[in-house]
Amino acid sequence: MNYLAKESRYDQLSYRRCGKSGLKLPEISLGLWQNFSDNDLFSNCRLMLRTAFDHGITHFDLANNYGPPPGSAEETFGRVMQKDFRPYRDEMIIATKAGYDMWPGPYGDFGSRKYLVASLDQSLQRMGIDYVDIFYHHRPDPETPLEETMMALDHIVKQGKALYAGISNYPASQSKAAIAILKELKTPFIIHQAKYSMFERWVEDELLGVLEDSGAGCIAFSPLAQGLLTDKYLNGIPANSRAGREHTSLRPDQLLPERIEKARILNKTAQNRGQSLAQMAIAWLLRDHRVTSVLIGSSTPHQLLNNLDALTNKQFTTDELNAIEGILAD
Numbered sequence: 001m002n003y004l005a006k007e008s009r010y011d012q013l014s015y016r017r018c019g020k021s022g023l024k025l026p027e028i029s030l031g032l033w034q035n036f037s038d039n040d041l042f043s044n045c046r047l048m049l050r051t052a053f054d055h056g057i058t059h060f061d062l063a064n065n066y067g068p069p070p071g072s073a074e075e076t077f078g079r080v081m082q083k084d085f086r087p088y089r090d091e092m093i094i095a096t097k098a099g100y101d102m103w104p105g106p107y108g109d110f111g112s113r114k115y116l117v118a119s120l121d122q123s124l125q126r127m128g129i130d131y132v133d134i135f136y137h138h139r140p141d142p143e144t145p146l147e148e149t150m151m152a153l154d155h156i157v158k159q160g161k162a163l164y165a166g167i168s169n170y171p172a173s174q175s176k177a178a179i180a181i182l183k184e185l186k187t188p189f190i191i192h193q194a195k196y197s198m199f200e201r202w203v204e205d206e207l208l209g210v211l212e213d214s215g216a217g218c219i220a221f222s223p224l225a226q227g228l229l230t231d232k233y234l235n236g237i238p239a240n241s242r243a244g245r246e247h248t249s250l251r252p253d254q255l256l257p258e259r260i261e262k263a264r265i266l267n268k269t270a271q272n273r274g275q276s277l278a279q280m281a282i283a284w285l286l287r288d289h290r291v292t293s294v295l296i297g298s299s300t301p302h303q304l305l306n307n308l309d310a311l312t313n314k315q316f317t318t319d320e321l322n323a324i325e326g327i328l329a330d
């Protein structure tokens with residue numbers, strides 16, 4: 001049966017302006033890094049995407065290399081676009097990226113104009129769309145001149161293949177330099193995608209200030225530290241978890257005992273707020289107006305719905321914030 005998006009889809013979520021741009025993003029966005037590959041059940045992928053959109057998640061984040069194999073998450077998204085989402089394209093913000101190893105030889109990695117332009121063409125083909133809303137350079141390239149990479153982003157936007165440009169994983173000083181070039185080119189640069197969670201707070205030092213000063217937004221990835229900031233690892237490693245499965249980005253040895261212990265204490269704080277730890281971790285990121293959106297992953301529609309409930313309690317008392325700081329600092 002044809003998919004009909006829920007009429008109530010805009011009733012639950014709020015949308016935040018991305019920096020000083022004209023674009024608003026949902027407070028929670030969905031990323032397809034994991035769980036949308038050729039190895040994953042298509043029916044589950046489709047249901048997660050439908051569930052997200054039905055609840056107001058208008059923003060889907062991809063990259064050329066998401067899979068495995070690389071490219072397969074974009075293909076999965078393309079299948080859902082074809083089957084369900086086509087009539088809703090104008091209600092969606094679809095992002096992709098290039099910057100990591102994608103194809104053999106000297107032109108399939110890092111930040112050359114050659115790589116970025118070719119990669120986006122491939123991504124568009126895999127997703128079966130004419131343009132993406134946001135195209136990111138995925139990581140800094142130590143060898144390609146920054147001007148070349150930024151001019152490639154500018155070119156892509158001026159070609160009409162992306163509406164906005166973004167960067168990801170750039171440290172604060174390099175972000176500043178990149179933004180200065182993009183400003184000169186009048187490229188609509190609006191967003192930085194950075195790893196940010198209770199366990200990973202580097203953006204607080206400088207980056208968030210740089211972005212605010214330049215009128216750009218920040219979208220926080222891996223807000224749950226890939227699952228560590230949930231209750232799932234408090235009593236061991238479940239077989240069907242990211243750390244429990246083989247060949248994922250979370251190895252069991254990354255589950256450091258001190259992290260698990262902190263998660264256990266944070267879990268109690270969350271319970272006192274009437275939230276799950278995952279919900280509190282998401283709400284905590286949204287306490288800062290400079291965070292435009294929290295970019296979650298999920299492996300089931302249930303997780304997704306559970307995480308959306310974070311938005312029913314985004315307020316923190318000073319005591320709660322201090323208690324969290326104390327736990328994280330210990």
Ligand SMILES: NC(=O)c1ccc[n+]([C@@H]2O[C@H](COP(=O)([O-])OP(=O)(O)OC[C@H]3O[C@@H](n4cnc5c(N)ncnc54)[C@H](OP(=O)(O)O)[C@@H]3O)[C@@H](O)[C@H]2O)c1
Pocket residue numbers: 030031032033034035061062138168169193194221222223224225226227228230231232240241242243278295296297298299300303304306307
């Ligand atoms: N720009 C970059 O370099 C970069 C890098 C990484 C990620 N990203 C983006 O950020 C997105 C999110 O990253 P992420 O997947 O690491 O985010 P995350 O939200 O920190 O982790 C998601 C994982 O946590 C577990 N989880 C989620 N909700 C849960 C809940 N309520 N209860 C228990 N477990 C829960 C699930 O793992 P299980 O499989 O264990 O259920 C889920 O796949 C990616 O899809 C991608 O779009 C960008």
